[in-house]
Amino acid sequence: MWFLRESSENFFNVSPDCLYLTFIYTEIIVEEKEDSLLSGVKEIARRAKVSRATVDRVIHNRPGVSLKTKNRINAIIEELEYQPNVLAQRLALTSRGILRLAVLLPDISQETEYWKAPLEGINKAETEIKQYGLQVDYYFFDQNEQAVFAEQVRLIMENKPDGVLITPTFETESIALLSYCKAKKIPCVLMNSDIPGQQRLCYIGPELFDSGYLSAQLVHYCLKEKQKVMIVNIAREIENNVAILRKEEGFLAYFKEKLSEDLLVSLNTTDTSYPAVAGKLNELLQEEYHVGVIYVTNSRVSLVAKWLESIGRNDIILIGYDYLDSNIEFLKKGIIDFLLCEKPQEQGYRSVMTLFQFLVFSTVVKEDYLIPIDIITSANYRYYRN
Amino acid sequence: MWFLRESSENFFNVSPDCLYLTFIYTEIIVEEKEDSLLSGVKEIARRAKVSRATVDRVIHNRPGVSLKTKNRINAIIEELEYQPNVLAQRLALTSRGILRLAVLLPDISQETEYWKAPLEGINKAETEIKQYGLQVDYYFFDQNEQAVFAEQVRLIMENKPDGVLITPTFETESIALLSYCKAKKIPCVLMNSDIPGQQRLCYIGPELFDSGYLSAQLVHYCLKEKQKVMIVNIAREIENNVAILRKEEGFLAYFKEKLSEDLLVSLNTTDTSYPAVAGKLNELLQEEYHVGVIYVTNSRVSLVAKWLESIGRNDIILIGYDYLDSNIEFLKKGIIDFLLCEKPQEQGYRSVMTLFQFLVFSTVVKEDYLIPIDIITSANYRYYRN
DNA sequence: CTGAAAGCGCTTACAG
DNA sequence: CTGAAAGCGCTTACAG
Incomplete structure (x- = not known):
C-alpha cells in the first residue's frame, strides 16, 4: 500500500485547502501492515509494565515520572509510532470546564452587509465546538463609533475571556487589548486586517x-x-x-x-x-x-x-x-x-477554530494564515465558496 | 448571546469554504442558555424511563421498539433539541471492522505531475481516517494504456471494496465499474471529470x-x-x-x-x-x-x-x-x-472524506460537489491553496 | 514517583 | 420489545 508520510495531528483539520501549507510531503514509502489493534496507551502501558496514567504523563510531558520509566516509555512510543486518537482525547476532555472566547466584530448593518459572512463562519465554528466546552461571547460595534469600540474592549477585559478574536478596526484600542492579552497570556487572533509589529497568536486574513x-x-x-x-x-x-x-x-x-x-x-x-x-x-x-x-x-x-x-x-x-x-x-x-x-466566512471559521485548537490541544499555531485572494467573474461566481 | 441557527451535523466538516453551500441560514435568534449538562442519551433515557440502548434504537431508527416508547422518546429528543456527540459516536464505532476503499488514479509520471496533488489529498484523508477503521487500497494506471485501466477495474471488482473512488479516464470501463457498484450497492465517487447520466454517489470536481x-x-x-x-x-x-x-x-x-x-x-x-x-x-x-x-x-x-x-x-x-x-x-x-x-488536493481529500462519512455515518451526500474555478496570476499565486 | 478506578457520550452484543 | 454491562481510547482526581 502506498501513501505519503506526513506529520499528522490534524484530525480537526479545518480545511482541505490548507493542505498546501500543512502538508509536509516527505517520501513515498511502502507501509508494513502494522498490528494496529495493538497501539494505544494501553498497549504502551502493558509493554512498559506501568499504568496508563504514567504513560499519559510521559506523553504530555507532565512531571512526576522517574527518568528511567520515562525513557523506557518514550522508546516504546517511538517504536510503536504512537499517534493519539484525537477523538478519544477530546471526548475525555469534555469534562473540563467551559472556555470562553470573546469576539469583537463590526455590526451587521445595512451599510456593511460584508460582516455577515465572517459572523456566519464564527457561528458555524461555535456550533461545532459548543459541545466540547467552548462558549463564544459576541461584542459588536459600529464602525463609525470609535467610542463604542473602546467600550467593548473595556468590557472584554472586564470579562476575562480565555481567548480573544478581533477585527482591529481602531488601532489604539486594539493595541491596548493586545497588551492586555499579552500580560494575561490570553491568546488573541486578529482577523481581516492586521496591525504590524504586534504580538498576537496569529493574523488570519488577506495580504x-x-x-x-x-x-x-x-x-x-x-x-x-x-x-x-x-x-x-x-x-x-x-x-x-x-x-x-x-x-x-x-x-x-x-x-x-x-x-x-x-x-x-x-x-x-x-x-x-x-x-x-x-x-x-x-x-x-x-x-x-x-x-x-x-x-x-x-x-x-x-x-x-x-x-x-x-x-x-x-x-x-x-x-x-x-x-x-x-x-x-x-x-x-x-x-x-x-x-x-477573500473568503470572509472561512476567515471567521478558521479564526475560532484556531483559538479552539490552541486552547484545547495546545496546537502550535503558525503565525499569519494568509487567505487566498480570489478573482470572481460572471463565469465562475457560481462555484465560489465564501 | 447571538448566533445563527443552522442544520449542524457536520463536525467532520471537511472545509470551511464549503460553507456557502452547506450553511442553511435561517434567522438570528436569541438563545436561552440551555442546561447543556443535561442532554445526551443518558438524560433522554432518564426522562423516558427506558435504557440508553432503547434510546439508541430510536435515534437510529432501528427496529424493535414499541411505537409507544418510540413516540415518547422522540418527543423528548425534540424537546431537548438533542444533537449527538459525534466524537463519542465515532469512538464507539471504532470497534467495528475495517472498511476498505478502492482508489483508481492515473500514475504520477514525469509526464503527468498533475496527479501528485489529488493523491496527496487522498493520502491526507487516509491518515486522518485510518485510526477509525478505514483502509485505502490504491490502483494506478497509465493514462495511455486503456488495457491497464481495464485490468485495474477488474481487480477492484475482484477485491470487493466497501467504497470506490475513480477518475473516469476511460469511459467504457468506468461505466462497467459503475454498474458493478450499483448492483452491489457500493458507493462510488467520480473525481476530476464526470460521466453524465451515470448513477454514482457523487461527482467531485470542476464544471x-x-x-x-x-x-x-x-x-x-x-x-x-x-x-x-x-x-x-x-x-x-x-x-x-x-x-x-x-x-x-x-x-x-x-x-x-x-x-x-x-x-x-x-x-x-x-x-x-x-x-x-x-x-x-x-x-x-x-x-x-x-x-x-x-x-x-x-x-x-x-x-x-x-x-x-x-x-x-x-x-x-x-x-x-x-x-x-x-x-x-x-x-x-x-x-x-x-x-x-481546481484545487486538486482538495478534490482528493474531499472525495475520500465523502466516502468515509457516507459509509460510517450514513451522511446524506449531495450530488455533485462542484469545485471553484480559481484564477491565478503572478500577483496572487503565493496565497493559493491547492 | 505510581496506579486503580471512574468518567467522557455513544454503541453493541447478549440475555431475557 | 427492553435493559445491564462492557467497550471505544484517553484523561484525571485521588490515594498511596
Missing part, C-alpha cells in the same frame, strides 16, 4: 497590499491604449482605514512599477450615499472622459455599478470587492467585471 | 464547460484589436479526453456568443514532446502572426511557455491550467499570464 497589486494587474490586462484608470474610495473613514490604505498602496505600487501614475485619477468620498457618490462621479467623468477602468477599493463597488448602469456606460471595466448579493447582481449583468474576494 | 468559458472570458478582456486567439490541445489522446473536449466546448461557446469563431486558430498535437510542440507552434505562427492570446487546454501550458520564451515573445498573453511547479515558474517570469486551478 492587503498584494490584493491592491493584483487589482492593478487586472486593470493592466484590460486597459486599452490612451485610457485612464479611476481609483475610488468610498468610506466614512478613509484616512484611518487600514484596509483601504494598504490596498491603495499595493495598487499604486504596481502602477509605479509597470505603468505610470499619470494614468490614475483619484476619487474619494466620505459620504457613502448613492446620490453623493453619483454626483462626484459625474463631476469627475466630465473632466476625465477617457477613463477605461474603475477600481473601487472596497465592497461599495455596487454604488459605482449602479451609476454606470444609470448613465448607460457598460464599456468601462469595473473592479471591486466582495461576494455580496448586490455586487453579484451587477456581476451577472456584466457591469461589474471582477470581484476580488 | 469543465464553465472552465473553458471562463478562459474565453479572460481572453476577451486581454484581447486587443485585430488580434487572433490560438487554442492549443497537447495530449496523447484528444478525441477521447473528456476533460479537454468539455473545456474546448465552453471556450468555443463564449466565442460564438460574444465574439466570433473567425478569431480562433486551432492547434492539436498528440506528440507531447517539446520539440514536436515547438515545431508545430513555429509553423502555425508563420501563418498567423497576429495571435495575441494563446489558450492551452491543460497543464502542458509550460511547453508553450518555454517556446514563447525561446522565441522572445512576451507580448503574447498565455493562459493555461494547474498549479504545477513548472507552470508557476513561468507565471513568475510573466510568460504565463493566467493559470486556472
Whole structure:
C-alpha cells in the first residue's frame, strides 16, 4: 500500500485547502501492515509494565515520572509510532470546564452587509465546538463609533475571556487589548486586517497590499491604449482605514512599477450615499472622459455599478470587492467585471477554530494564515465558496 | 448571546469554504442558555424511563421498539433539541471492522505531475481516517494504456471494496465499474471529470464547460484589436479526453456568443514532446502572426511557455491550467499570464472524506460537489491553496 | 514517583 | 420489545 508520510495531528483539520501549507510531503514509502489493534496507551502501558496514567504523563510531558520509566516509555512510543486518537482525547476532555472566547466584530448593518459572512463562519465554528466546552461571547460595534469600540474592549477585559478574536478596526484600542492579552497570556487572533509589529497568536486574513497589486494587474490586462484608470474610495473613514490604505498602496505600487501614475485619477468620498457618490462621479467623468477602468477599493463597488448602469456606460471595466448579493447582481449583468474576494466566512471559521485548537490541544499555531485572494467573474461566481 | 441557527451535523466538516453551500441560514435568534449538562442519551433515557440502548434504537431508527416508547422518546429528543456527540459516536464505532476503499488514479509520471496533488489529498484523508477503521487500497494506471485501466477495474471488482473512488479516464470501463457498484450497492465517487447520466454517489470536481468559458472570458478582456486567439490541445489522446473536449466546448461557446469563431486558430498535437510542440507552434505562427492570446487546454501550458520564451515573445498573453511547479515558474517570469486551478488536493481529500462519512455515518451526500474555478496570476499565486 | 478506578457520550452484543 | 454491562481510547482526581 502506498501513501505519503506526513506529520499528522490534524484530525480537526479545518480545511482541505490548507493542505498546501500543512502538508509536509516527505517520501513515498511502502507501509508494513502494522498490528494496529495493538497501539494505544494501553498497549504502551502493558509493554512498559506501568499504568496508563504514567504513560499519559510521559506523553504530555507532565512531571512526576522517574527518568528511567520515562525513557523506557518514550522508546516504546517511538517504536510503536504512537499517534493519539484525537477523538478519544477530546471526548475525555469534555469534562473540563467551559472556555470562553470573546469576539469583537463590526455590526451587521445595512451599510456593511460584508460582516455577515465572517459572523456566519464564527457561528458555524461555535456550533461545532459548543459541545466540547467552548462558549463564544459576541461584542459588536459600529464602525463609525470609535467610542463604542473602546467600550467593548473595556468590557472584554472586564470579562476575562480565555481567548480573544478581533477585527482591529481602531488601532489604539486594539493595541491596548493586545497588551492586555499579552500580560494575561490570553491568546488573541486578529482577523481581516492586521496591525504590524504586534504580538498576537496569529493574523488570519488577506495580504492587503498584494490584493491592491493584483487589482492593478487586472486593470493592466484590460486597459486599452490612451485610457485612464479611476481609483475610488468610498468610506466614512478613509484616512484611518487600514484596509483601504494598504490596498491603495499595493495598487499604486504596481502602477509605479509597470505603468505610470499619470494614468490614475483619484476619487474619494466620505459620504457613502448613492446620490453623493453619483454626483462626484459625474463631476469627475466630465473632466476625465477617457477613463477605461474603475477600481473601487472596497465592497461599495455596487454604488459605482449602479451609476454606470444609470448613465448607460457598460464599456468601462469595473473592479471591486466582495461576494455580496448586490455586487453579484451587477456581476451577472456584466457591469461589474471582477470581484476580488477573500473568503470572509472561512476567515471567521478558521479564526475560532484556531483559538479552539490552541486552547484545547495546545496546537502550535503558525503565525499569519494568509487567505487566498480570489478573482470572481460572471463565469465562475457560481462555484465560489465564501 | 447571538448566533445563527443552522442544520449542524457536520463536525467532520471537511472545509470551511464549503460553507456557502452547506450553511442553511435561517434567522438570528436569541438563545436561552440551555442546561447543556443535561442532554445526551443518558438524560433522554432518564426522562423516558427506558435504557440508553432503547434510546439508541430510536435515534437510529432501528427496529424493535414499541411505537409507544418510540413516540415518547422522540418527543423528548425534540424537546431537548438533542444533537449527538459525534466524537463519542465515532469512538464507539471504532470497534467495528475495517472498511476498505478502492482508489483508481492515473500514475504520477514525469509526464503527468498533475496527479501528485489529488493523491496527496487522498493520502491526507487516509491518515486522518485510518485510526477509525478505514483502509485505502490504491490502483494506478497509465493514462495511455486503456488495457491497464481495464485490468485495474477488474481487480477492484475482484477485491470487493466497501467504497470506490475513480477518475473516469476511460469511459467504457468506468461505466462497467459503475454498474458493478450499483448492483452491489457500493458507493462510488467520480473525481476530476464526470460521466453524465451515470448513477454514482457523487461527482467531485470542476464544471469543465464553465472552465473553458471562463478562459474565453479572460481572453476577451486581454484581447486587443485585430488580434487572433490560438487554442492549443497537447495530449496523447484528444478525441477521447473528456476533460479537454468539455473545456474546448465552453471556450468555443463564449466565442460564438460574444465574439466570433473567425478569431480562433486551432492547434492539436498528440506528440507531447517539446520539440514536436515547438515545431508545430513555429509553423502555425508563420501563418498567423497576429495571435495575441494563446489558450492551452491543460497543464502542458509550460511547453508553450518555454517556446514563447525561446522565441522572445512576451507580448503574447498565455493562459493555461494547474498549479504545477513548472507552470508557476513561468507565471513568475510573466510568460504565463493566467493559470486556472481546481484545487486538486482538495478534490482528493474531499472525495475520500465523502466516502468515509457516507459509509460510517450514513451522511446524506449531495450530488455533485462542484469545485471553484480559481484564477491565478503572478500577483496572487503565493496565497493559493491547492 | 505510581496506579486503580471512574468518567467522557455513544454503541453493541447478549440475555431475557 | 427492553435493559445491564462492557467497550471505544484517553484523561484525571485521588490515594498511596
